[in-house]
Amino acid sequence: MIYRRRYRWTEMGLLLFPAAFMAVALIELQLAQNASTLLTRNILNPLDTLGPAIGLVFALAVTHVLLNLFAPDSDQTLLPIAGMLASIGVIMAIRIGSSPGFDVLSLGAKQLAWVILGLGFCVGTVILTRDLRWVRNYKYTWAVVGLALVGVTLVNAIRTFNTNAPSRDVLTIGAGGLSFQPSELVKICLVVFFAGYLSENQEMLTAGSIPIGAIKLPPLKQLGPLLFMLGLALIIAVGIRELGLALLIFGMVLSMTYAATSRKVYVFGGLALFTVGAVIAFSVFSYARVRLNIVSNAFDPNVATNSGYQIVQGLIAFGSGGVFGSGLGLGHPTFIPASNTDYIAAAFGEEFGFAGLLALLGLFMLLVFRGMFVALRSRDSFNQLMAVGLTSVFALQTLVIVAGNLKLMPLTGVPLPFVAYGGSSVVANFIIIGFLLRLSEKKT
């Protein structure tokens, strides 16, 4: 912040919007129940709708108060943007949970529980990173934690090895069906490690010392971690078959390296490597061919009824929504498989239409813009690179999943930040918001 404000009024004002959105959406959902043309319909009782709505608004308010206490000078737009997206997520969970055929009336409450947990972790991150130096000093510890998480997933993937199905990196902890995706935390660990490494070796990477043709490459000691990160992305793509996560790490590494060195050689070199990798993957792995085939021949009668069913249903949902949407509670988003997770953008697009989808993308764009603004304003190169890395995670996730939903690229199961149903994703994204809030505080 440029100057110190006594109270975060801007944030409070902006937080009124999620509250208003919740209120209007609830009224619309209740009315839509009576007006729906569907013959069978689960009737939502007020406990299933009002509870999550009030709970979310309350949780955001508590977070706002805590931020006033622990980080009064941090960015005031990040929490409202994330809160708005989270409230869209909760509303969509309430709405999809009540659909016939889905029948999990408490889906909204479950999503709210995750959001509250996420907000708790967000405030926790803000408090614990008061002194960001320890985060940087333990950068190898972060790398080891990240590797361990990948290792756990890898073991799980090999255990449930299946040549054609893309394996799920879900770790079930204890009883109660509480599942947790390690990959969500992997990206945060890797951003911290990579920011630490880049900020220390920025000059060597920029200057380079070993000339290869017209390009000067840095010595292996400096280049090592960079190659290691790219290799990790490869292992994830091949071993765990989590193409989305691999793409995410790959894009994050490239954008952070470019931000640190402003040398295009790394970007183009990385893209060339990616092209080579994609060609090899296409010729070696059948599942990669299947994914690409779905995109190129989705409406083929043979594809549309089995492997391409989901993507075709998603496109129909977008189409039937039109410009202004069918209205919340009046569409049929559950016709799409996984409409509450991977296809939340399609479900949202059907009920809020093109106008709503554009606004949703606008919110993500603002989130990325504010994240980059945090990076621009920070003085320290570690802080800058960390903000760039964390922000690029949001940007890439949104890009990959929305483009997948719209059949612009092969679908990979990346959760839409804050909106898609799923615990670990929501929690991890709120931890990122916590980091960004702390990074946005200007130390004098």
Next chain:
Amino acid sequence: MDTYTVLLILRIALVAILYLVILRVVAVARREMKLVERAPAAVTRGKDIVGHLVVIDSGSTVLRPGARLDVEPITTIGRSPTNTIVLDSTFVSTEHTRILFRDRSLWVEDMNSRNGTLVDQNRISEPVAVTPGTILQVGDVRFKFAI
């Protein structure tokens, strides 16, 4: 009003709220960006830098030996705070030396200072072209030119 009309209004209201949030956040962001533009930190960011001066001997100033100072197309050195590079030393005149960027080269010019400007140990009386590596002495402070 029947239910469908109410639903239509509510539907429009929902999307409108989303756009209102965006507009509000953009307004906040614009306000903050204006503040950043006014802050001195942002002013130094976009300036034209044609070279650097590395401090070799800081003399009686608070400068740290080894510090790199930016050289702009017109750089003035002196004791007065209005100079580009301010040297708080009694051996330095209020406006001591001027560095100019002309014809793709840097020129050092003495501004009629009391103790004079020395380029490679020689006191100068007219503008002298300098290259990276040249030693510049202003009062009791010595610099080396660098790219």
